[in-house]
Amino acid sequence: MSEPLLHRFNLLERIVHWVVGVTYVALLLTGLAFAYPPLFWLTAPLGGGAMARVLHPYIGALFGVAMLLMLVLWIRDMFLNRQDVQWMAAVRYYATHQRDKVPPAGKYNAGQKLFFWVQGVLAVVFVATGVMLWFPEQLAPARTLLSSARLLHYTATLGGGLFLVLHVYLGTVAYPGTARSMIDGKVTRQWARLHHPRWHAEQTGLTDT
Ligand code: HEM
Numbered sequence: 001m002s003e004p005l006l007h008r009f010n011l012l013e014r015i016v017h018w019v020v021g022v023t024y025v026a027l028l029l030t031g032l033a034f035a036y037p038p039l040f041w042l043t044a045p046l047g048g049g050a051m052a053r054v055l056h057p058y059i060g061a062l063f064g065v066a067m068l069l070m071l072v073l074w075i076r077d078m079f080l081n082r083q084d085v086q087w088m089a090a091v092r093y094y095a096t097h098q099r100d101k102v103p104p105a106g107k108y109n110a111g112q113k114l115f116f117w118v119q120g121v122l123a124v125v126f127v128a129t130g131v132m133l134w135f136p137e138q139l140a141p142a143r144t145l146l147s148s149a150r151l152l153h154y155t156a157t158l159g160g161g162l163f164l165v166l167h168v169y170l171g172t173v174a175y176p177g178t179a180r181s182m183i184d185g186k187v188t189r190q191w192a193r194l195h196h197p198r199w200h201a202e203q204t205g206l207t208d209t
Contacts, residue, residue, distance in 0.1 A: 005186040006203050014182055016069045023063035027126075028161050030056045035154060057134045064127040071120050077107050078117065083198075084110035104197035115167055122160040129153040 009017070030052045033042040043052035086103040087094070087110040093101035094109070108116070132140040132149040140146040171178045177191040192200035201207045 003189045008181040008187050009185045019066040060130045067123040078113045107199040122156045125156040
């Protein structure tokens with residue numbers, strides 16, 4: 001008989017994460033289309049360029065609210081500690097599957113915690129600069145302020161997009177068994193022992209890591 005699964009994310013956490021994920025991807029694709037005309041076809045799923053232009057800021061507002069909720073839900077587990085610093089120093093062993101040389105991670109490893117903080121800070125930048133571009137007359141009347149906001153909006157988006165590609169790759173292709181934690185909220189004990197041994201021990205009371 002297979003071992004019982006461990007519960008990793010509740011329904012609210014999964015819904016909030018997927019609202020963040022879907023809105024972020026929609027913003028990235030429409031933003032790319034606005035910035036680079038050969039990619040204009042990317043606006044087709046939203047009904048074409050004019051509709052995408054109208055919807056982009058509203059999707060951004062939804063992203064901002066969902067991101068804030070995600071920060072509130074997860075912040076408690078995201079503070080870095082001494083073990084995280086040791087984990088970072090051994091990250092090459094994690095990447096090359098030499099797990100005996102990697103300090104045991106808790107619910108999140110140091111890379112996941114850093115991703116959380118980076119995306120959190122970038123979200124503040126996207127949303128703040130996005131609101132300035134949405135209401136330029138009121139919020140960015142000076143031309144230099146508006147062009148700085150635009151430049152920041154684009155660079156933060158590109159940076160966040162690159163981290164997102166890595167995040168999706170790690171959560172799907174690189175580490176099989178991870179994606180289901182965001183689908184039905186559960187993971188196998190074997191997965192937890194391998195990737196998050198300290199969390200596995202906390203959940204099961206077993207320390208055979
Ligand atoms: C769009 C496709 C996305 C996919 C397929 C995806 C996948 C996942 C998966 C499978 C997990 C669970 C990892 C675990 O159990 O340890 C996760 C966690 C997380 N996701 Fe996503 N995600 C996506 C988008 C996003 C976006 C846009 C953000 C933020 C801007 C984000 C932020 C996070 C954070 C902070 C965590 C917790 C820490 C971590 O695992 O890195 N995700 N995601």
